[in-house]
Amino acid sequence: xxxxxxxxxxxxxxxxxxxxxxxxxxxxxxxxxxxxxxxxxxxxxxxxxxxxxxxxxxxxxxxxxxxxxxxxxxxxxxxxxxxxxxxxxxxxxxxxxxxxxxxxxxxxxxxxxxxxxxxxxxxxxxxxxxxxxxxxxxxxxxxxxxxxxxxxxxxxxxxxxxxxxxxxxxxxxxxxxxxxxxxxxxxxxxxxxxxxxxxxxxxxxxxxxxxxxxxxxxxxxxxxxxxxxxxxxxxxxxxxxxxxxxxxxxxxxxxxxxxxxxxxxxxxxxxx
Amino acid sequence: xxxxxxxxxxxxxxxxxxxxxxxxxxxxxxxxxxxxxxxxxxxxxxxxxxxxxxxxxxxxxxxxxxxxxxxxxxxxxxxxxxxxxxxxxxxxxxxxxxxxxxxxxxxxxxxxxxxxxxxxxxxxxxxxxxxxxxxxxxxxxxxxxxxxxxxxxxxxxxxxxxxxxxxxxxxxxxxxxxxxxxxxxxxxxxxxxxxxxxxxxxxxxxxxxxxxxxxxxxxxxxxxxxxxxxxxxxxxxxxxxxxxxxxxxxxxxxxxxxxxxxxxxxxxxxxxxxxxxxxxxxxxxxxxxxxxxxxxxx
Numbered sequence: 001x002x003x004x005x006x007x008x009x010x011x012x013x014x015x016x017x018x019x020x021x022x023x024x025x026x027x028x029x030x031x032x033x034x035x036x037x038x039x040x041x042x043x044x045x046x047x048x049x050x051x052x053x054x055x056x057x058x059x060x061x062x063x064x065x066x067x068x069x070x071x072x073x074x075x076x077x078x079x080x081x082x083x084x085x086x087x088x089x090x091x092x093x094x095x096x097x098x099x100x101x102x103x104x105x106x107x108x109x110x111x112x113x114x115x116x117x118x119x120x121x122x123x124x125x126x127x128x129x130x131x132x133x134x135x136x137x138x139x140x141x142x143x144x145x146x147x148x149x150x151x152x153x154x155x156x157x158x159x160x161x162x163x164x165x166x167x168x169x170x171x172x173x174x175x176x177x178x179x180x181x182x183x184x185x186x187x188x189x190x191x192x193x194x195x196x197x198x199x200x201x202x203x204x205x206x207x208x209x210x211x212x213x214x215x216x217x218x219x220x221x222x223x224x225x226x227x228x229x230x231x232x233x234x235x236x237x238x239x240x241x242x243x244x245x246x247x248x249x250x251x252x253x254x255x256x257x258x259x260x261x262x263x264x265x266x267x268x269x270x271x272x
Numbered sequence: 273x274x275x276x277x278x279x280x281x282x283x284x285x286x287x288x289x290x291x292x293x294x295x296x297x298x299x300x301x302x303x304x305x306x307x308x309x310x311x312x313x314x315x316x317x318x319x320x321x322x323x324x325x326x327x328x329x330x331x332x333x334x335x336x337x338x339x340x341x342x343x344x345x346x347x348x349x350x351x352x353x354x355x356x357x358x359x360x361x362x363x364x365x366x367x368x369x370x371x372x373x374x375x376x377x378x379x380x381x382x383x384x385x386x387x388x389x390x391x392x393x394x395x396x397x398x399x400x401x402x403x404x405x406x407x408x409x410x411x412x413x414x415x416x417x418x419x420x421x422x423x424x425x426x427x428x429x430x431x432x433x434x435x436x437x438x439x440x441x442x443x444x445x446x447x448x449x450x451x452x453x454x455x456x457x458x459x460x461x462x463x464x465x466x467x468x469x470x471x472x473x474x475x476x477x478x479x480x481x482x483x484x485x486x487x488x489x490x491x492x493x494x495x496x497x498x499x500x501x502x503x504x505x506x507x508x509x510x511x512x513x514x515x516x517x518x519x520x521x522x523x524x525x526x527x528x529x530x531x532x533x534x535x536x537x538x539x540x541x542x543x544x545x546x547x548x549x550x551x552x553x554x555x556x557x558x559x560x561x562x563x564x565x566x567x568x569x570x
Contacts, residue, residue: 009380010376016373016449017391019446020395021395024395024398027402027406030409079283079287085280086280086281086285090277108503108551108555109507111507112528112544112547116299117295118295120295120298120299120302120537120541123312139287140287172276201400203510204509204510218399221401222514225405237399237402237405241402245398247397249390252390256386
């Protein structure tokens, strides 16, 4: 369906994307404002970036956040991939319904409930709160996202490939390692990225499960944002938005090239 | 059953049992306990060393007092109702904004679509907190929007938008828009363009072809999008606490304050239990819709 866009569609698309992007654009522009007042433009300046780099509280929080995100997303990827494999391939076992329920429930659970319940657990078992407890909390909810991403890939791929490997004498584990894993790797990577972003982004669950010495970046941002707009936060937001933008754009370019290559291979396969 | 298979199932299973199900049971238990000035601030606490008698005594002390309290103090039921109302209204506005965008995307030339998709997904990867924060500078009394409106002469007094429910609506529509656009776009994209042509050939105007063909066919996407917005908005905390004022009641915020400010753990737990019960109906409906769609696509 390759017709030209009507004026109506052009208008709605431009308005829609303006709505999505203008607020962020304004934020980025005002992060370069010399004035501390957010609404008065007083010339171009990078002073807020300089003062941000000198703000030890933010740097510490960023370091905590990165560590939490790295460990929780890695752990969540392992557990989530296992869970996806169990859901799609393991067949029947006692308690399967409960298992799939526990995979899907955290996806729709309000953060306040997840946070509250985990905190009450940590208190009940006398676990000191800190980076470790945030990692446990983030792993638990993001492994469910990973398993949804990975299981949708497992469901669509041709099972006969695995069966062929088994027929040819592979053990189930070898078949997984040399056939299944390479095929689902893109899904596993995007699952990891999703888990990493979810962890970077989370305020509510981290607030419940963090200890006094383990303030994450969102917690720090939230407590200073409550007092109003600050140009330092604008600068920090600009940095975070740029990192994500570069990441998403390059990922989409890579996947575009992968799709083109795949199509070429398919074409070659048809000809041969 | 061999050992590997057992481990494969047991590890994620035990993880979820221990860190998802058990915490819940603890919440349920504390919601039935009484507030106390102690550490932890509730009573009774289970003491297994006393054997069967103490377990029996423990269960004897649990009661529904906190739940009765929730029905008596009007703050709670008004917060639940207002959360439902805010979620319903903002879902509807998100649909009104999101549908035309999804429709425009589906109508656009093939080579644009990946880029447009990426542009919808990009905000989803950027921090939720930052996207909400961006609106503070826009909606504040001396903010960008008021300055702009004053400059154009549409208004001569700054509008009070910040710290009102309107600001909460704007924040919700903004942050949840991608969740509405993507499922609707997915159904519209799969639609056979020949159907519209057939409808037009048979004498439908473009508008009635849209109304009679496109809209009904995109229904699964609309339903999925609405649930994806409605369900998380009910428990939303960040948006009402940053953009809303003290008069915007939302249950996620009430739970937070009950726990962190009032330190009333039993009542906070009871609020969580009721919120969950409230969410079960939309979640089950959503699951059914997804299942039906999956079956239809197979």
